[in-house]
Amino acid sequence: MEAKLQGKVALVTGASSGMGRATSLGLARHGAKVVCCDLQKKANPAGFEKDLATDTTDLIIQSGGEAIFARWTSPTRSRSRLPSTRLCPLDIVVSCAGYWAPFRKFAEEDDELWAKMSAVNTLGTARVARLALRQFLKQDVDEVWGSRGRIVNVSSCAAVTGFPGETAYSATKAAVNHMTLAGALDHAKDSININCVAPGVVATGMARPNFESADTIELMKRATPWPRLGKVEDIAGAVVFLCLPESQWITGQTLAVDGGMTLGVPPRKVARYLVG
Template sequence: MPEQGRFTGRAAIVTGAARGIGAATAARLAAEGAQVLLADQAPEVMAQAEALGGVGLRIDLAARGAGEVVVDTALDAFGRLDILVNNAGIGGSKPLLESDDDLIDRFIDTNLKAVLRLTRAAIPHLARPGGRIVSVSSTFGIAGYPGTTAYAVAKAGIAQMTRQLAGELAPEGILVNAVAPGVIETAMTKGHLGNDYYRRAVLEPTPLRRAGTPEEVAAVIAFLASADAAYVAGQVIAVDGGWLAARHPPREAG
């Protein structure tokens, strides 16, 4: 259960907050007392923010200048910034030979460059000490998986950004970490989870034999954003049911 008041008096930005991991994270932080700005391109973000008593912002995070708009909106609303959760991203990658320039640009622009720009805009305003940056990478950014090249490269960039910034910002009291989700039940994975081959190839080899939930990822993000993680920096924590650690043979079909 959430610890009431763990984030009381703190202000957070959560991107990709209209649904899935972002929505669950915003709800978790708000439940523990944080003031939360929910940023997303999807219109549902406004209702999500209203339900949580937060501030909603519809914005294309991949656009130039979007990072500054997000940060300025949070500062105008809350007067401070303590936590940045970089969650927004897209899926649906293809093998590299099937990836045209537009697809590659779309993944790099949304899943990597937008995160770099928003983080750059946020750093000068994060609390010192006590600031937190938590980004969402992926197990596919750590271990190779065929057919996901542009997506995987962008998510690997998030993991390396985390390590790089941890070294730069920890001396100032800002801790930078990331999570690497495995298969999580979201709108992005719904089609895959209904595919028998995908379930046998990816889901069943997971030691826990199931997909995770957005709330399970949000719980780890909340830990990394809290004072409980005061001696954790530069880590990319897999929330994957054990997929990276050990893989079970898939069950026989039929």
């Protein structure tokens, strides 16, 4: 594989598990040095990864790449600096850290849930982006790569389509889509790309309760037109693309990677109206 990100430094939040882990591995395969940020170095034990016992950084190093772990409980805490790293400067920031809780009706949600979802999903993503932007603005544009820096946020299909039992989560993720758009407009002239990937249902530790409930998984399958649900590699592939030279003229976009979940009413549901 051509190392199109050779010499670039990427910081990934939520890097120990799931999509953040797959994205870290994907960026490293393209030659980026990766600062893997998470609450803990160990992968979420509920995850579906076959190599759960090996930390993300070790996987990258074993494959000949360069990575360090930075324990970072922000995005929830107020911090004025990104985790210090001997790998600076910084070129790419991917915000995968997120908080989701199993379903409840809007009337049953409380301020505590909204505060936690907002802190991690919205404020955390905004804070990481702002700190990255301040660093990017001190750096020159890389004329070949096409940018001064890249930010890729991770929101959710729930941000654009109604899904029962997820009001707080949906609202905090919708804010991520919109900060992507508005922030990109502010910084396009600086040659800084801000994009977002909105995943559908993906097999990760976070989503394991869904995968273990026969009813929920049936609902998720019916809501997803594509014949299978998502894998972390589906998301990582899109995120990595948004970091490559080829995507330098894309900014402010939220790319749905969801097997068509947000396209409309799934065909199987209306099939009986279409036949005959």
